[in-house]
Amino acid sequence: MNKKEITKIIESLSPNERKVLARLEEKKIQDICEKSNLDKVSVLRSLEYLQDKKIINLIFEKKKIIDVGVNGAFYRKKGLPERRLLHLLNTQRIIPLGQAQKESKLSIDEFKASLGVLKKKALIELNKGKIILNANKEEIAKKSLEEIFLETLPKEYDKLTDEQKYSLKSLQNRKNIIQIKEEKTIQIEITDLGKNVMNAGISSKNLIEQVTPEILKKESLWKGKKFRRYNIEYPVSAIYGGKRHFVNQSTDYARKIWTDMGFKEMDGKMVVSSFWNFDALFTAQDHPVRELQDTFFIDKKTVLPDKQIVAAIKGAHEKGTKGSKGWGYEWNEDVSKKLVLRTHTTCLSAQTLANLDMKKLPAKFYAVGKCFRNETVDWSHGFEFNQTEGIVIDENANLRHLLGYLQEFAKKMGFKKVRFRPHYFPYTEPSLEGDVWNEERQEWVEIFAAGIFRPEVTEPLLGKAIPVLAWGPGFDRMIMNIFGIKDMRDMYKNDLTQLKKLKILTK
Amino acid sequence: MAVVNLNKKQFEKEIGKFDKKMEHRIAMFGTPMEKITDTDIEIDVAPNRPDLLSYQGFKRSFLAFLGRKPGLKQYKLQKPDKKYKVIIDNSVKNIRPHTSCAIVRGLKLNDEKIKEIIEIQEKLHVTVGRKRKKLAIGIYPLDKISLPITFKALEPDKIKFVPLEFPREMSGLEILQKHPTGKDYAHLLAGKEKFPIFIDSDKNILSMPPIINSELTGKITEKTKEVFVECSGFDFEILKKCLNIIVTSLAEMGGTIYQMEIKGGKEKISPNLETEKMKINLENTNKLLGLNLTEKQLEILVKKMGCNYKKGFVEIPSWRTDILHEVDLIEDIAIAYGYENLIPVIPDISTIGQENPKETIKRKISDILTGLRIMEVSNYHLTNKEYQFRKMGIQKKQDSGFVKLEESKTDYDILRKNLTHYLLKNFSENIDSEYPQKIFEIGRVFEIDEKTKELLEYENLAIGITPGNFTEIKQILEYLSKMLDLEIKIEEESKQSNHYIEGRIGKIKLGEKEIGKIGEIHPKILSNWKIKMPVALLEINLEKIFNKLI
Structure with missing residues (x-):
């Protein structure tokens, strides 16, 4: 390595690194801390930086240290339980078990353990509930291997003799006598480059550390001086900003698409009458969607709009409008007064049509909003979902226009391939569903539900049957697709860590 | 949508090879494929096409669609034999007024075909039949019946027969109480003085519609060659067509359709296959x-x-x-x-786009708050009393002004009255996330007005910070009000609050009108939510702000 490069490395040393580098002759971290006047964290970090610069090598070693545990410390002072029992037996060679435990002041566990140990060493015998000492004075006085081992702790595991390992094993079986700790040690090795750097001298006299307001005050403080080099590739800790919820980012984007395409936004309530949610949309009163198990009803009734519209809707259901047979049943006004948590934003379209100024055609409207259905929650279903609704009221509107608007919307949402299939809805004819191609899964994913409102819908609301293109795609699958969310339950989990990290919609 | 199973072997033999192209044709016919197994092709049939609910019906229409057998399919109808008669008794008039019947002969049945007949019957019951509420279908082996047949209503205790899949005779009432199928559909006859029955000339009861057939006369087997088919219910036009769907399917299986005389019926002869x-x-x-x-x-x-x-x-x-x-x-x-083949096109018409101005303001408020590094959250509109009241320190007796859902399959059964409890729920579910946490939500809340009992719905804004104190939350409110150029002020609140600390709660006023509350959350509420950091929070109603700015 040439001199220039060494100079560059020296210029990149931070003040802490210089301090640590100057004290590397101290082998222990603790000593480096004391000598350099830095805390342990700063020293360790500086050592890592120095290693990154290839000035030193750090060799990490793990050592297993055997030390005394809580009970071990106590026994070291007071003697192991078996020693204490032995002392007692030394005074009375034969003692009943109960008495022995009591007088030895050992706990039941300790007592049992002691008996086991002493029996194993053949120092005692048990006979008819009595303990009989079976050893001479010499044998009693002799310290056991365990006792000796306990006194020598702490010790490094790797340096234990076989005898000591045997003692360790027997003591380890007993509660809290032994404690095994892992101790990490670091050995510092100065590399050749490091030696060169040290030889070149690491004084920092002419390097500016931080650009501070003080330095900026006087030209002489910075003119002609060098700045300490930063390692600009070094990772920094993450920061996060405030952010819109991703569902709202998406609904806002849908708003932008529709307004760009000349649509006006509709607004309305989420709790509406069955009249607007179902009846105005030619959904017969015995249709399964109007049952409790599919729809959230509210035990409350509301008032209906003006009589003329109500009569027209009643007529459409019972007898049909011009050229239509209707459903042919007796329509019940009371049923239509029942409040419901809207099942689709199409109820907004129905209300918009009822209030439309027929002199201002063609007209285009949209809505983006929450809809509800009585459903249990799993990865692909929720009881709340987002829909984006659109209607086009135009004497000359036709099915191909409908496909045109939908294709454009899908394109703007980022889906390149779209297909349309026939489908059925009570309030549109022709009706269709639209799929977009999921490249990753290689399959069609259904997103659009659309059609042209039936004359039984438009005639009562507009006074005249003219084509109204209408669509109400569920929006959630698109949102999940864009943000890579696999489980619908994650949409409203509000996990702040996840929300922080989630990308922004760049549309 | 109803799922219909098509036998794959039969499909490939009679319609064509099932490949990607065929799958596409099926989708373009409006009956998208749901699933395919080694033996079956499952398709989705929309409720407007009950005639596609069986393989026979599907094949008939699909072959026309493919251009292989276009045009209206004709079926030969045989005139009724002398005894081919059903008498509708006056007693059914207010109970189950209509029936339409037919006889089909010359059937060669096997397991597969019997399965198909039972399936189409069940599918029709569930869909157009509205789970047998609107109509029900019965199919009986003719050799067990003596014609003519009478359709009448009898007192439940006078009805006695052995129902399907049961070892002994039961009365009409017993069937509803004890028979498994009877219990499932009991609600359809509950409260009626008389129950409808089909009964033959030997006084054998064939069935008690829409509940169940007789074990003796209501079960078709491989030996059955001739059947009596009836469809009974309330909507004559629909049940007539249902009968046609069934008998033409049986004809597709090789049967010959015989008409019957319906004495006292809306139409004297059935079935009627007139186009x-x-x-x-x-x-x-x-x-x-x-x-x-x-x-x-x-x-x-x-x-x-x-x-x-x-x-x-x-x-x-x-x-x-x-x-x-x-x-x-x-x-x-x-x-x-x-x-x-329809080419999408966007018409050349001019209209002016316009976003709802409320949405614009909501977005501006969000921009201001995210600029303060506050994170937007989004919670359900549905909640429950535990979250809305109990954890917020409100006792059972004090619950008021909330909107209850009649039935809910989830744990959520009321509409949220405010956003505050949801922000606390968010904090409580994020105790392992990094602090400080600052969150806000703009969203719809619902309330029943105590005086007018009217259901109110409006947009609220709530902001919560943790750890946070009154000063910090007030700073946010003041910044927001300055940016929106609104005169918002905070006044002392003398009323006790359920969840704010007394002396650290304020009324938020826009001009002279109160629009919300601001304060520090009481430790007892924080402990209910298991939150271990202080929380300062505000919630305001945005409607008056909309009025001011729009």
Whole structure:
């Protein structure tokens, strides 16, 4: 390595690194801390930086240290339980078990353990509930291997003799006598480059550390001086900003698409009458969607709009409008007064049509909003979902226009391939569903539900049957697709860590 | 949607090889494939086409759609034999007024076909039959019955027969109380003084519609060659068509349809396979579809949908239930033309786009708050009393002004009255996330007005910070009010609050009107939510701010 490069490395040393580098002759971290006047964290970090610069090598070693545990410390002072029992037996060679435990002041566990140990060493015998000492004075006085081992702790595991390992094993079986700790040690090795750097001298006299307001005050403080080099590739800790919820980012984007395409936004309530949610949309009163198990009803009734519209809707259901047979049943006004948590934003379209100024055609409207259905929650279903609704009221509107608007919307949402299939809805004819191609899964994913409102819908609301293109795609699958969310339950989990990290919609 | 199983072997033998192309044709027919196994092809049939609910019905229409057997399929009807008679007794008038019946002979049944007959019957019950509420179908082996048959109503205790899958005789009432199928459908006859029955000339009860058939006369087997079919219910037009769907399916299996005389019926002879004629206008068709079809092309397309065309009229098969209006025919023409052949186009019309101004303001408020590094959250509109009241320190007796859902399959059964409790829930579910946490939500809340009892719905804004104190939350409110150029001030609140600390709660006022509350959350509420950091929070109603700014 040439001199220039060494100079560059020296210029990149931070003040802490210089301090640590100057004290590397101290082998222990603790000593480096004391000598350099830095805390342990700063020293360790500086050592890592120095290693990154290839000035030193750090060799990490793990050592297993055997030390005394809580009970071990106590026994070291007071003697192991078996020693204490032995002392007692030394005074009375034969003692009943109960008495022995009591007088030895050992706990039941300790007592049992002691008996086991002493029996194993053949120092005692048990006979008819009595303990009989079976050893001479010499044998009693002799310290056991365990006792000796306990006194020598702490010790490094790797340096234990076989005898000591045997003692360790027997003591380890007993509660809290032994404690095994892992101790990490670091050995510092100065590399050749490091030696060169040290030889070149690491004084920092002419390097500016931080650009501070003080330095900026006087030209002489910075003119002609060098700045300490930063390692600009070094990772920094993450920061996060405030952010819109991703569902709202998406609904806002849908708003932008529709307004760009000349649509006006509709607004309305989420709790509406069955009249607007179902009846105005030619959904017969015995249709399964109007049952409790599919729809959230509210035990409350509301008032209906003006009589003329109500009569027209009643007529459409019972007898049909011009050229239509209707459903042919007796329509019940009371049923239509029942409040419901809207099942689709199409109820907004129905209300918009009822209030439309027929002199201002063609007209285009949209809505983006929450809809509800009585459903249990799993990865692909929720009881709340987002829909984006659109209607086009135009004497000359036709099915191909409908496909045109939908294709454009899908394109703007980022889906390149779209297909349309026939489908059925009570309030549109022709009706269709639209799929977009999921490249990753290689399959069609259904997103659009659309059609042209039936004359039984438009005639009562507009006074005249003219084509109204209408669509109400569920929006959630698109949102999940864009943000890579696999489980619908994650949409409203509000996990702040996840929300922080989630990308922004760049549309 | 109903799922229909098509036997794959039969499909490939009679219709064609099932490949990607065929799958696409099926989707373009409006019956997308749901699943495919080694033996079955499962398709989705929309509720408007009950005639496609069996393999036979599907094959009939699909072969026409493919252009292999276009036009209206004709079935030969045999005139009724002398005894082929059903007498409708006056007693059913207010109980189950209509029935339409037929006899089919010359059947050669096997396990597969019997399964199909039972399935189509069940599918019709569930869909057009509205789970047997609107209509029910019965199919009986003719050799067990002595004609003529009477349809009448009897007191439940006078009805006695052995119901299907049961070892002994039961009364009408017992069936509803003890028989498994009887219990499932008991609600359909509950409260009626008399129950309807079909009974033969030997006084054997055939069935008690819409509940169950008799074990002795109501079970078809491989030996059955002739069947009696009835459809009973409340809507004559629909049940008549249902009967047609069944008997033409049986005819597709090789049977011959015999008519019956229906004494006292709305129509004296059934089944009636007469086609219906509806006018179709070429110009209307081209206008609605954006096409330029000639009459000749129109005729071909009509035939592809299994109908016939004659000089401006379409002949509709007697088993189609979905043609109410010319637009229904036009849709059929579009399907026959192929949705994939329709070229999407955006018309050259000029309209001005406009976002709802409230949405603009909501977005501006969000921009201001995210600029303060506050994170937007989004919670459910549904909640429950535990979250809305209990954890917020409100005792059971004090619950008021909330909107309850009649039935909910989830744990959430009321509409949220405010956003505050949800922000606390968010904090409580994020105790392992990094602090400080600052969150806000803008969203709809619901309330029943205590005086007028009216259901109110409005947009609220709530902001919560943790750890946070009054000063910090007040700073946020003041910044927001300055940016929106609004005169918002905080006044002392003398009323006790359930969840704020006394002396650290304020009323938020816009001009002279109160629009919300601000304060520090009381430790007892924080402990209910298991939150271990102080929380400062505000919630305001945005409607008055909208009024001021729009």
